[in-house]
Amino acid sequence: MDNKLVFEVERLLNEVKNKKPLVHNITNYVTVNDCANILLALGASPIMADDVKEAADITKISSALVINIGTLNERTIESMILAGRKANELNIPVVFDPVGAGASEFRNATTKKILEEIKISVLRGNMSEVKFISGLKSTTKGVDASENDVKTCNDQGIKVARNLANKLNCTVAITGVTDIVSDGERVAILKNGTKMLSNVTGTGCMTSALVGGFCGAGSDYFIAAISGIISMGIAGEIAFEKAGKIGTGSFHIAIIDAISNLDSETIRNMIKIK
């Protein structure tokens, strides 16, 4: 266990609670309520705004921008680009969640456009999405990773993450049973979480939102990505303990409860990082 890394995650959590960064989300309408509530639970302040007439203005007053293409539509693509450009101009970090990349030509083209026109700080996706973006052979099952891609072994996964991080000059985070985070040089393997997280919609989106919250409070986006992913993983474990046997509805609520109670001590005790 890398004690310095753990300490940095703990410190960043406290920074979020102190700074309450405003996080601008251009996201999908399926999980948007959860994304807002998880950011509030973390101690950040969410704002959702996706009209082309205000996207850049809202980014301007924010500490981070999260772009999520879960329910992409033509109206919001331009907003994503305008907000992203403004973020780049002002050095505001941008988290990109390429939900369902590989599942339709429209998502593929939009993902390509966003990556070409915006400098991303953290790309967070599942193995199918990240492989697709890397130009590797991937199979996708809608917005979830395919079983084939999930089997991608750690060694190969690390290579995928590191190569894409170098290519895009950003931090790449691949989440799944094991999470892999790399900024091209550093690599972290994260082992928190529970399989039940895949039975609730939006746990991926919420993770990206959390990463946005952490990015808004610090300047090392590799640490911010780890912090967001670890927070969701630990929250999943706590929620599973409390509500796993009750059902996925209660488990869903318990995730948000756990994030709202998350403190540095819990992170220190529960973090599983390599």
Add this chain to the structure above:
Amino acid sequence: MDNKLVFEVERLLNEVKNKKPLVHNITNYVTVNDCANILLALGASPIMADDVKEAADITKISSALVINIGTLNERTIESMILAGRKANELNIPVVFDPVGAGASEFRNATTKKILEEIKISVLRGNMSEVKFISGLKSTTKGVDASENDVKTCNDQGIKVARNLANKLNCTVAITGVTDIVSDGERVAILKNGTKMLSNVTGTGCMTSALVGGFCGAGSDYFIAAISGIISMGIAGEIAFEKAGKIGTGSFHIAIIDAISNLDSETIRNMIKIK
């Protein structure tokens, strides 16, 4: 009690859990999160996509399409039509939930257009909506059935369902205190549920989503419609038992819990079918 029918419902539930069908939903933004979570709870895999540039592509990779006009807008109507046509072309089942049909000229015209241009597998609505579509005198109160229409007696309701099923060549499901399902020949009267289901938004939408999940795992859409409606009815009873006295928020969560725990034994023990 028709034992063969009960057996088929049980079998179909297990098929959903084995096949994890991808279900494409073009639906409203009020209850979309619940629709995604209820499909995951059932064991299916939801995808929401409503842009005209990808609707047909997403349908193409799905096992069922659910169209819900709860918060209809001009942008998504064309997506509904394109997705529906693609579904028809590939013999993918289409569930249609005509939310609020009868409440505005816009909903009426759209309902008409969808029924003219798309071959529906299951139409699920409340008594006001189904009467309206049947060209019968109905009164509507927004998106809920009017009290007058709810009083429609079973015998008359059966006639309405059977006639419309024959006219549209599909399965028609009218949900309410008693649920009536007919494919024009067969008729089932379902008695599961609780009045409290009408105190949570989206229980109708979730039922349609569940029907979509079952349609995606089998080829008898009459059985699939029964399975979806029975699942929600039983979940409502279990949730009422657990949380009915706590309040509608907890009851809402308990519905999703109950679907995530639903198995063939529970169905066998609790199903009320005629």
Add this chain to the structure above:
Amino acid sequence: MDNKLVFEVERLLNEVKNKKPLVHNITNYVTVNDCANILLALGASPIMADDVKEAADITKISSALVINIGTLNERTIESMILAGRKANELNIPVVFDPVGAGASEFRNATTKKILEEIKISVLRGNMSEVKFISGLKSTTKGVDASENDVKTCNDQGIKVARNLANKLNCTVAITGVTDIVSDGERVAILKNGTKMLSNVTGTGCMTSALVGGFCGAGSDYFIAAISGIISMGIAGEIAFEKAGKIGTGSFHIAIIDAISNLDSETIRNMIKIK
């Protein structure tokens, strides 16, 4: 404590439960599910419809209209105007929630347009939003009131509310730690609530929805505004008692539970009004 006022709030709650008013909401996609569920929990009947082709038609059959600009977009602004005009024409009360007014030029211009073209019955916002609309110096932090503005003392807040109420000829409600309601003549200071309400997204939107529910059941919109705000405040206190220590997810659900159990006795026992 003004006993007559308390009695009127109690009476209006019972009126909502008897009349089950249909409340048309043109609102944001972040908290729309909560707005629908809180209205059902109260005993009202929600309908969400925001397309320009049906907005006025839906208002026509409703007892109140709630306009909320939380995730404003160009498509819905015209719907808001058309629905508002229809409401004015038919003397249907209009509640306006200017979410994030002050945060972007687009929201500011839209707020101005709505206030110019529609006669509002109740304007409900936080101190930053209301100060901005009043033309006073305000600072905003996205969709939440800024800490500076929250410190606005009661005496000054009363003046702000009363002046704006007179200027707009409506009831103005400023919600925060203390809530201030004025119709230009009468003033009420409301003290229910808990700080934890600001840790869940949409408690402001839900309050506006509740005000819409009460407006739909009576004709004194000053009393309706007080009733909606007091209901949320009391629900917040009950939810905090039950779930405050569990986390913000459970607290969120407990708010809806509490509204679904709200009766005149609870109001009488818990109301804190000056």
